[in-house]
Amino acid sequence: MEPLKFLSDNDVKAMHEATLHIMSEVGLIWTHQPSLDILLGAGCTMKGNRVCMPPDLVMDCVAKANKRPKIRGRNGSVNELGGGNLYFHNLGGARDVFDAKTGTRRIATDQDVIDATRVLDALPNCHTVTPFFTPQDVPGELMSLFMYRHSLPYTTKPLQGPGIQFAEEVKYAVEMAQVVGTPPEELTLSLSPVSPLTIHDPAAAAIVEMAKAGVICSNLPAPTGGATSPMTITGSLVQQSAETLALVVLAQIVNPGCGVVYCGRLGMLEPRTGLIWGGVELGLSSAGTVQLGHYYGFSVNVYGFSTNAHTLDAQNAFERGLNATIPALAGADELSGIGEMEAGVMGSYAQMVLDNELVGSVMRLRSGLSADVEHLAVDIIGNVMDGTRNYLGQKHTLKHLRAGELALTKLAERNSWETWEGKLERKQMADYAAEEAERILRDHQVPPLEPQQEKELDRIMAAAEKEMVKKR
Structure with a gap:
């Protein structure tokens, strides 16, 4: 079906023009001298500590980028972004684990990285896997690399690289990807600039190394409307786009044609708490990001399953349903958030299983109706x-x-009241999901890496530790 438009063509054009104005006249705070030298040599100028990028340069770099990158799994499956398909992947970087059976949470460990990857590998509607949890029992300098290293052996699906912070991480992530046969041009790495309009030195240095290596740049600006960007959604989208395109410009100057995924993680401020608001505005923000990214021809990755909820309750269901459906109907190429809770701070194995079912319904909705x-x-x-x-x-x-005329679910209650009432245990979807997650962890087997591949990954991690971990 044709994508729904939440903004008119004239609206999108006005946002594009506003983005170029911000980039050329307002500028972005940028102090990393090596990357500044690259930008100034390409025609950028300085306004105090802000770099200004001329519109012609911005659009030339947009035109050079590979906008349809491919991500390949070691089972041979390929996700080609921008080809008309919608792919779903999980949340990346959750700190806490929610236990659906006890209603409690705990801090994630390295074992949770492994277990989450195994569950996601088993779920057919999770098309791409991202290292899920941020383990607190590993050195902080190596956290992202540990996440990637301990995801690689436990899925055969296309695996996104970790969110990074430092240039040194790029080299080791690329080396680990090559151990399983993933070339740099099929590896995604992401990092987040600082809102508003600030490219801190580690991010600038990392983008240079990502571009040199030829990896797919999936940059993740994450402004908060009303706090680090305007309270208006379209104003925040314009700022977000400037933060995204600025990194595209640098990457394309360094390595013209390297892959780019246009991403946005705009959240709106919840004024009563100061946290990110997971209401319907988040879905609208994602839809607007999709339209603006598609204006430039990019494949677009945005929030999908997002909620502020702390448990598997009604708020959880309606927030994540809205926030996935709206950008899906807008034509998103990739949606994130399988397993996400508490605005990305927490994740749950049961939630992963529930979202697998919800993806099926979203995909059915997106396919529309036929009258042939x-x-x-x-x-x-x-x-x-x-x-x-x-x-x-x-x-x-x-x-x-x-053929899929009905999006049949395995977890939802579809019996009559009498049948349900007569059961020994009156379970709900969350109960079945928790049991299914336990079954997967008990039974699902992932084809292992070869012993020499495991040894090589350990060697790479040891080299990273030697270089990156500060001696105390």
């Missing part, structure tokens, strides 16, 4: 009325059940 001869079924209606007056025995019924 086969679907109108005039002949079938006539045949039934001339015969049994029953559609259950028709081949047409079975054919379209198998």
Whole structure:
């Protein structure tokens, strides 16, 4: 079905023009001298401590970027972004684990990185895996690399690289990817600039190294509307776009044609608490990001399953349902957030399983309706009325059940009150999801890496520790 427009074409053009004005006249705080030298050599200018990028340079760099990158799993599956498909992946970087059975939370460990990857590998509607938890039992300098190292052996799906902070991490992430046969141009790495409009030195240095290596740049600006960006959604989207495109400009100057995914993680301020608001505005922000990113021709990755909820409750369900459906209908190429809770601070194995079901319904919604001869079924209606007056025995019924006319769920309650009331245990979706997550962790086996590959990953991590961990 055609994407829904939440902004008119004129609105999107006005936002594009505002973005170029900010980049060329307002500028971005930028103090990293080596990357500044690259930008100034390409025609940028300085206004105090802010770099200003001329519109022609910005658009030239946008035109050079590879906007349809491919991410490949070691099972051979390929996700080609920007080709019209919608892919879902999980939240990356949750600190806490929510236990659905006890209703409690705990700090994530390195084992949770492994277990989450195994669960996500088993869920058919999670198309790409991202290292999920930020383990607190590893050296902080190596956290992102530990996340990636302990995800690689436990999924055969396309695996996104970790969110990084420092240039040194790029080298080791690329080396680890090559151990499983992933070339740099099929590895995504992401980092976040500082809002408003600040490219801190580590981010600038890391972008240079990412571009040199040829990896896919999935930069993640994460402004908060009303706090670090304007309270208006479109104003925040313009600032977010300037923060995104500034890093695209640097990457394309360093390595023209390297891959780019246009990302946005705009959240609106909850004025009563100071936290990020997970209401319907988040879905609208994602939809606006999709339209603006598509204006430039990029594939676009935005929030999908996002909620402020702390448990698997009604708030959780309606917030994540809205925030996934709105950008999906807007034509997003990739949606994040499988397993996410508490605005990204927490994740849950049961939530991962629930979201796998919700993805199926979102994908069914996005496919729309057909009114061709086969679907109108005039002949079938006539045949039934001339015969049994029953559609259950028709081949047409079975054919379209198998073809996905219904998004059948495994976890939802579909029985009558009497049947449900008569059960020994009156379970709900969250109960079934928690049990399914336990079953996956008990039974699901992932084809292991070769012993020499494991040794090579350990060698790379040891080298990273020697270089990056501060001696105390």
